[in-house]
Amino acid sequence: MIGKNSKRRVPTHSQCDLQYSFRAKRNQEGDDRKETYTGVSVAAMAVDDRFADLNPKRCVVLGGRGFLGRSLVLRLLQLGNWIVRVADSDQSLQLHNSESILAQALSSARASYFHIDLRDKHRVVQVLEGSSVVFYMDVTGFDVNNFYTCYNLIVQGAKNVISACRECRVKRLIYNSSADVVFDGLHDILDGGESLTYPWKSDNMLSELKAQAEALILNANDIDGVLTCSLRPSNVFGPGDTEFVPYFLKLARYGFTKFMIGTGDNLSDFTYSENVTHAHICAEEALSFQTVSVAGKAFFITNLEPMKFWEFLSLFLEGLGYQRPFIKLPANLVRYILSVFKWLYEKLGPRYFSYPLLVQFLHLASHTRTFNGMAAQKDIGYSPIVSLEEGVTLTIESFSHLARDSSFSQCCGSTEQSKADKLLGSGKVAEILLWRDEKRSFTYFLVLVWLFYWFFLSGRTFISSVARLMLIATLLLYGRGFLPSKLFGFPIQRMPASHFEISDTAVKDSVATAVYIWNRGFQNIRGLAQGDDWSTFFKISVFLYLLKLILSKLLTTLIGIGLVFAFMAFFVYEQYESEIDGLVDVLCTSLKEFVVYLMRISPVSISKLLHDHDKF
Template sequence: MRIFVTGASGFVGGAAVRKLVADGHDVRAMSRSEKSDAKIAALGGKSVRCDLEDVAAAHIGDAEAIIHAAAFVEQWGPRDAWRKFNVDGTARMLKATREAGAKRFIHIGTEAALFHGQHLRGVDETYPIAPNSPYPYSSTKAQAEQLVRDANAPGFETIVLRPRFIWGPGDTTLLPLIVQMARAGKFMWVNGGRSMTSTTHINNLIHAIDLALSKGHGGEAYFILDDGVRPMREMMSGMAASQGVDLGDKSVPGWLADTIGATCEIAWSTLPLKRDPPLTRFSAMIMSRDSVLNDAKARTDMGYRPLISVEEGLRALAAR
């Protein structure tokens, strides 16, 4: 199959390109720089020079399927960055894809699209998304997902995959940040790390992407998860231990983390501070709220089953 991938320089997009090429697909990927060109080539893909602000049908070419993994995922940034990339960029990708005649659009969503500050417990895909969330990442990913699902039409199927807490080899964001903070003595738990979380190993997400090329119902969203749920402390400690790092016992209560995050955002919005804030409202919220999800729909509609367990994944990380 001819497949076009966005976000190939990132964790998810890069892993997708590597696996799809290995499976014999003709993979082309959005590239914004020579550095990205080199990374895509190393993965076995073919780079197409464009970005989410100028992508057009000519860039998509004769691709049959699109995997849209690119997004602005930073905890802090310019006020318009999340909308520019997550909403406007997704709208532009949908338009280019339809005009190019591709038949399937797979969007990498997130459970964060449901958050407006609450716990998520036993949640499935009937739970409403939060396009008006106070957290820019959550609101814009919810709006992007709605655009994708609304675009579904005869001859143009759109599917949203919603992983939670993506982890595993090749992680360029979460694990490196945890290790960096711990080694600098800056890591602290929120509520002792007691919040319960579903997780998604990168291999399981890539397996779901592969399934979504031909399975799943158009216009639908699917949670993609590992088996089981765990306390945040157990999961993050296991990841850090795979790198020889102990996260310690320092902790702050959730209400205080929320207050610190809000205070930091006010300070960084009004003062000429160059570094990112040490904590944001979104980071504090994610660390202190339960996120226990149900992936029965993906198992029924797509035949999804995790390929790797959390225990196997942690052992593999430690062995690298």
């Protein structure tokens, strides 16, 4: 449970003397972000000539505009003894209102921005020239579904960075890896340590490529004086997250997070983003003073507070107005569904099936993944500076714009007309089928059930049923005429003659409709008599044959199903409108792509025939 170790822990390791204690308070008005610091004032963190005596270190943050890269750049500038080069794939630097410290650093040359393509070794050398430390974060701006692009940017990019570090005499290289590199998606990991080996095979392409990049960087340790290490954060979340939190919030909008995979008892380790950036700073200090125990090694970075995955997810969902998971799905069923999505992804491509993100989420949601953080605490002096409870609270505040009430209004508490109400015409029928007045709707339902029994389930013919019904109606109407004005204290109202009259307009409309239907039918019959319209012939033949089947065998069943459907389907749709719309959208998109796939593999003659038919 969150709160067990809820107090913030500040490391006392001598290598991290420049660590900071802070508490961020965010005001979500647009993109603005306000922060109040204790211990070191913002003014002291800003550009100041007093830092000239500190002999600042020069570093490059590769991927400095990504989720973790932004946080790391901000922390380095706050420490005050760094000159930071921010490098990423964006052509130009666009600052947010919350990045005032970076803006001040850019204006005083304590920070600079470089556009970089990791596939271009010459450009990497230019960016790294003159720096002593390289923080290798995730570079933004590439398609995660394109294997060729991912391989060149992650694996070949790592080779280029290593080569550039050796050429530029960089002293320390810290790589931001992931705990996913030791997870195969099949087996649980309980209190895993750094001795875990890379899996032989993984369904997560990005994790497999990052494992290759990490191995290259660790094997390059102490070659030409470059000291390397790797950090493996687990399930990183925080303000500005672009993957983990937004992905399951997207699932929540479609109602998919109501389902829980397995028993829900699987544990996971999570890491708040500012703890990850803090670990990078500690690792850089440790590489300078305790080289033997740190260089060439990888360290798991977590909040040291493992908890149930679905409980963690529920905290976010409830904090943003969504319902916590309550429907448990068997793990084997989910694996089967995953195999279907994998087949669709392989056949139809990544246009509509974001399989890598889906498989990563399902694996995390159905397996235990906890890691032992003792090595990071002992060797690099890392301890979380933001507790899991506080990190969850700050992240929920930062994603308030994705809360349920802000994204769409709920049916129960909203005055906006629902789609179900619009489909039913917003009249008396809508009020009955949507159960606006439960007693009234239930009365109509019972009457219709009785009529269904009377005409279809009683065993009588239709004419006999009509005759008996008219006889009962006659007796009731005639008997009502003998009733007194009051019976047992209840007033008996007389039925006016207008109840039995039909207006001239209604009669004219009915006659006009009957004449129109007759004329259309006559035109069809005349076309059949001429023997020229084969299309009409087949349409009428099929229609009459289906009508024969329905009237002879299926009519009773269809009417019974339709009666129950009418009083249930629209009501259910109004309550779960967004979830049903999301599911229908996914199914329709999948069906369209499947038809395109069938057309692609079908013989040329069939495809040509369908294409020619579309022209006509």
